Amino acid sequence: PGNLVEKVQAIVLSGGSAFGLDAATGVMKYLEERGFGYETSAGRVPIVPAAIIFDLNIGDSKVRPGANEGYQACLAATDGKVTEGCVGAGTGATVGKILGVERAIKSGLGTASQKIAGDIVVAALIVVNAVGDVIELGTGKILAGPRKPDESGFLSTSELWKGELKEAVPPFNTVIGVVATDAKLSKAEASKLARVAQVGIARTIDPCHTMYDGDALFVLSSGDKDADVNALGAAAAEVVAEAIVRAIQKAETLAGVPAAKDIRTC
CATH class of the missing domain: 3.60.70.12 (L-amino peptidase D-ALA esterase/amidase)
Known part of the structure; x- marks a missing residue:
């Protein structure tokens, strides 16, 4: 609470263990393209905290979310009812x-x-x-x-x-x-x-x-x-x-x- 940045532009929750943190890169790309982020002398930097779960022991451990999946999630986002269960970060x-x-x-x-x-x-x-x-x-x-x-x-x-x-x-x-x-x-x-x-x-x-x-x-x-x-x-x-x-x-x-x-x- 005592630091400089006051706002975030998104939160990422993902599976894939630490590999899944790469999904935040895709979210940042999506936000940067649309002019969202913290204003700096070098341009806007999207602030996107992220958290992951370890689920590599469920299914194929080589299948995990990355930057592309993060970007696609932004494109698919709606303000409608949220799907629950084995979806998104909850899949594994x-x-x-x-x-x-x-x-x-x-x-x-x-x-x-x-x-x-x-x-x-x-x-x-x-x-x-x-x-x-x-x-x-x-x-x-x-x-x-x-x-x-x-x-x-x-x-x-x-x-x-x-x-x-x-x-x-x-x-x-x-x-x-x-x-x-x-x-x-x-x-x-x-x-x-x-x-x-x-x-x-x-x-x-x-x-x-x-x-x-x-x-x-x-x-x-x-x-x-x-x-x-x-x-x-x-x-x-x-x-x-x-x-x-x-x-x-x-x-x-x-x-x-x-x-x-x-x-x-x-």
Whole structure:
């Protein structure tokens, strides 16, 4: 919040591990061609923060997004309904990986939004690639976690971890996403809101923020409406939690990793 640049022109969320960061190059090219960016003596420089998930163990590891895919994503962007599930950065996302990806559950990308103070929108778009389980809001029921050997439901990652687990834990996991609002925010307020929004991760992923997770949330303000930051924070945590659950509900079985809806539970 204390640095010079006040605005960003885009956020990129991608799969492909560190290779996927190249998608931001295509987004920058698209923005530069249209005159968007931070004004410098050498021209406008688009400011495009990016975050990625590790999904190279799902499908062909040589197939990953690059600059061309980032550029094409800009061309395909609309203001219509967002497609959820195994799309975009959520294509290779999985959860419940403490026993390895062979016992994991397919995840994806989820969204949620709500209005506060009458007409102020708070929305979240989350890619769920956690090592832990996704749990149901209000009940604590495991919606997605490491599959039981007989495929009859899910084991608890927390209980496995606290027990005598001898199998290696995959170290490549993260939850990434964006919280956006049409309320007016300073950079300091946006930074605070990003921290508060992480509460939504804690409500729906167990365990979360582990040494094997690299969770990151961005906050965007696109409007000029006055709003209480505390109210925005409460809403942000709620929509993040809802989006995480939807990422599981909308996911489909892919590359041999089953979706939660394809697992019979007892």
